[in-house]
Amino acid sequence: MIVTTKAIVLSALKYGDTSLIVKLFTESDGVKSYMLKGVLSSKKGKVKKGYFQPLTQLEVVANHKNKGTLESIREVKLTSSYKTLQTDVLKSSIALFLSEMLVVSLQEEEENKRLFEFISNSFSWLDDTDEVGNFHISFLVQLTSFLGFYPDDSYIDAAYFDLAEGVFVPSLYNEVMEGAGLMAFKKFLKCDYDEARLIKMGRGTRSELLNSLIRYYQLHLNDFKKPKSLEILQQVFG
Template sequence: MTASFSIFVTSTEIFMIVTTQAIVLSAIKYGDTSLIVKLYTLSDGIKSYMLKGVLSSKKGKLKKGYFQPLTQLEIVANHKNKGTLESLREVKTVNFYQSLQTDVRKSSIALFLSEMLVISLQEEEVNQTLYHFISNSFQWLDMNEEIANFHISFLIELTRHLGFYPDNSHEDYPYFDLAEGEFVTSLYNEVLSEENLVNFKKFLHRDYDTSAKIKMGKTHRAELLDSMIRYYQLHLSDFKKPRSLEVLQQVFG
């Protein structure tokens, strides 16, 4: 599906009716009956919407169940593009998940990675390649069972789209400099080394199927994930550690 647009002019405002695919990043309760939802849209990148009364209405077109983390939708929305909250006219689910939101392992990953996406994509504009990467990634997660390494593989691959994918020109060097994003021979900044470095290298340039077969104990997986979060922190301004990290670590390490 490609996005479609129609421009409408009233006596008081100009707005655009947009039909596009979108992925739910977050939904925050507003007052007693409403939600503010953040979506990553194919047409416009990050967009936030006010859903008035959605928590109290039983007959409306918009149901709160549509807005679970990483649900993939087709939406019809009013976009004023003034930097304010937009509104939704219609919503339907596409690319239905079979297990992602009911399997506790997968839902833990989904919660953590949706939070990482909210933190990482705050200034993101239209990027259809990134949109399809996110969409395809979570369809893979939904359809597969060897998922203990998925979140690490996803975070490494996401850096390719964010502009700080690791430079592996000198992969034989003994350290990986987290601040510079490259392999080095000296301890100048924070680095990955020893077992953590060995495990990190295993994920570079690997797809999800190959990454799923990487063997790591819970402790080493937790250490590598902490290092990846630190890597993001060093490369993204105003980065905050995800609150859902502790839950994920309890499930996978």
């Protein structure tokens, strides 16, 4: 079936000397993987390797056979041209990290337009802003609402956040978030990016909170693997 759909690049892996295997989050069918034969050696085709940087927003004309095999792309064009996301060191580090988080978090081959719109709008916002320090934290918190494990804040004044149960608790049972990281975490709940960028945190607290969020994802998603780019992100943020 020939499908024309918006898509966001999640990853691109070199295959052989001339080809790429790319994973896209499509508006029409969720996560799909494609074989781009000869794209690394071709300069004249409609499908060019430059389109497949992490989080690039595209429109693709693709052949979806939906048989669990790699699909193919006939045509591709940009739908949103980033100004700074892939050239600014901080933003590109965030983009690489979050694209890896999306690869391990998004598994479904089914339409989810609300999630697609959230991801698309989020990275357009990041491209337009100068205050990026809290973006990845806010994004990961908001993403949990689409993945089915947004924190239950019924008892938000409790002293701990139970990572396994996803609730605030008064005493220790499982792995928890606590201290300065917990206080910062509470501020990110139910706030948008404009509000999140005003939250003040030291580097140590931001790192602690990020590590707790990654552990939270790990406890709630099957086959979750910690992103390799996490170390790079933490180095960039000092």
